[in-house]
Amino acid sequence: MTEKQYNIEDNKVEKVILVGVATRDNEEDIIDSINELEELAATASAITVEKVIQNREGVHPGTYLGKGKIEEIRQLIVELDATGIICDDELSPAQLKNLEELLQCKIMDRTMLILDIFAHRAHTREGIIQVELAQLQYRLSRLAGIGTSLSRLGGGIGTRGPGEKKLETDRRHIRNRISQLRKELEEVKSHRELIRERRKKQGKIRIALVGYTNAGKSTLLNRLTDADVLSEDKLFATLDPTTRQLILPNKTEVLLTDTVGFIRKLPHHLIKAFHSTLEEAVIADILVHVVDSANEQAEKHIKVVYETLEKLGAVEKTVITVLNKVDEPRSDNHLQDDRAYKIVRLSAIEGTGINELLDVIEKKIQEDQIFIQETIPYNNGNILNHIRINGQIINEEYKSEGTYIEAFVDYKTYGEVNKVLKK
Ligand SMILES: Nc1nc2c(ncn2[C@@H]2O[C@H](COP(=O)(O)OP(=O)(O)OP(=O)(O)O)[C@@H](O)[C@H]2O)c(=O)[nH]1
Ligand SMILES: [Mg+2]
Numbered sequence: 001m002t003e004k005q006y007n008i009e010d011n012k013v014e015k016v017i018l019v020g021v022a023t024r025d026n027e028e029d030i031i032d033s034i035n036e037l038e039e040l041a042a043t044a045s046a047i048t049v050e051k052v053i054q055n056r057e058g059v060h061p062g063t064y065l066g067k068g069k070i071e072e073i074r075q076l077i078v079e080l081d082a083t084g085i086i087c088d089d090e091l092s093p094a095q096l097k098n099l100e101e102l103l104q105c106k107i108m109d110r111t112m113l114i115l116d117i118f119a120h121r122a123h124t125r126e127g128i129i130q131v132e133l134a135q136l137q138y139r140l141s142r143l144a145g146i147g148t149s150l151s152r153l154g155g156g157i158g159t160r161g162p163g164e165k166k167l168e169t170d171r172r173h174i175r176n177r178i179s180q181l182r183k184e185l186e187e188v189k190s191h192r193e194l195i196r197e198r199r200k201k202q203g204k205i206r207i208a209l210v211g212y213t214n215a216g217k218s219t220l221l222n223r224l225t226d227a228d229v230l231s232e233d234k235l236f237a238t239l240d241p242t243t244r245q246l247i248l249p250n251k252t253e254v255l256l257t258d259t260v261g262f263i264r265k266l267p268h269h270l271i272k273a274f275h276s277t278l279e280e281a282v283i284a285d286i287l288v289h290v291v292d293s294a295n296e297q298a299e300k301h302i303k304v305v306y307e308t309l310e311k312l313g314a315v316e317k318t319v320i321t322v323l324n325k326v327d328e329p330r331s332d333n334h335l336q337d338d339r340a341y342k343i344v345r346l347s348a349i350e351g352t353g354i355n356e357l358l359d360v361i362e363k364k365i366q367e368d369q370i371f372i373q374e375t376i377p378y379n380n381g382n383i384l385n386h387i388r389i390n391g392q393i394i395n396e397e398y399k400s401e402g403t404y405i406e407a408f409v410d411y412k413t414y415g416e417v418n419k420v421l422k423k
Pocket of ligand 1: 211212213214215216217218219220230231232233234235236237238239260261262290324325326327328346347348349350
């Protein structure tokens with residue numbers, strides 16, 4: 001195949017036609033999915049000039065759409081002066097190649113678009129490496145099928161990213177770069193693991209904020225701590241997890257981590273590449289699931305979040321669901337989440353309901369703990385210290401035979417205390 005250039009310079013606005021296939025399985029979902037695709041496109045600075053949905057039994061294995069629809073789109077591209085199309089599903093290498101030949105324009109898909117947004121959003125070394133890795137893997141799998149140059153894309157979505165300049169057409173080069181990035185990622189990961197280990201040693205309860213993108217996770221983290229994390233009315237404002245200490249009203253210190261938002265059809269490349277980041281949710285003791293209750297799609301979002309948690313292996317965790325944005329008139333009072341331990345309605349922006357959330361977190365932590373009343377002999381200072389670090393002492397008195405304490409401790413500490421006191 002000859003190399004093609006579609007003259008999309010980086011600074012030229014891309015005008016795109018969004019394309020989806022409505023099957024019996026996704027009939028109800030397709031309009032919302034396409035609308036979300038439009039938001040994603042806007043986040044990547046592309047203008048949507050038209051949306052086209054085809055009703056079919058399933059996507060066409062070779063060309064994604066049927067013949068007639070492709071012809072219709074070909075005409076639309078000319079009429080609307082579109083620079084490309086974005087398909088709502090991940091295209092196979094063959095579909096990509098065939099559509100490109102038939103339509104002679106830039107062909108993109110949801111995955112490429114999300115990767116592009118992630119490329120802009122990544123700031124930490126780990127984030128940057130993860131995005132580049134995901135992009136290269138995605139492109140490599142496309143190259144395998146079409147054996148053509150990536151430069152055919154010209155510029156714009158899909159060509160931007162940490163690795164863009166180094167990107168060559170040569171597969172071997174990409175493979176080398178992938179293995180180099182993997183090594184780098186391992187290093188960064190071991191650094192992250194060290195930090196995690198350290199945190200674990202501190203024995204603090206870890207809470208992760210999870211939820212659909214744009215639900216208000218970062219706003220809530222900022223509200224609860226002095227994190228100063230960027231929060232924006234944009235999809236995927238946060239890519240790199242931020243952890244802050246939060247002191248609950250009863251003085252328990254916990255660690256709160258903001259995580260990357262979820263979205264329907266989160267590309268598996270990303271789940272794989274971002275595993276170490278997404279793991280924050282897996283290693284947490286409690287998940288605070290933030291829902292934008294003013295979003296018409298809130299129910300669907302809740303479903304997607306649980307599906308994603310399942311993929312990550314974090315579905316068994318205790319989930320406290322926060323119905324956020326109750327200050328908005330469109331906020332839905334009747335939203336339910338059967339899988340949640342508790343539901344709290346709040347406004348991260350205005351601060352209403354925050355105390356209730358803190359109470360629920362406290363209660364959950366205490367529920368998982370055992371109340372002890374012990375007198376610890378003065379020569380057992382170590383165990384007292386251990387309780388101080390891992391538990392929560394609510395009363396402490398110095399008596400002649402030792403330190404009398406009333407405390408909440410976890411089961412492990414409870415066992416250790418009993419061992420030391422030889423019960
Ligand atoms: N009205 C209202 N808007 C809110 C509230 N909380 C957050 N927002 C807005 O919702 C948008 C998204 O908030 P973020 O905190 O960036 O959301 P996020 O979940 O961190 O999003 P990603 O990082 O993109 O996944 C911002 O424009 C916030 O100002 C709230 O309680 N009420
Ligand atoms: Mg955020």
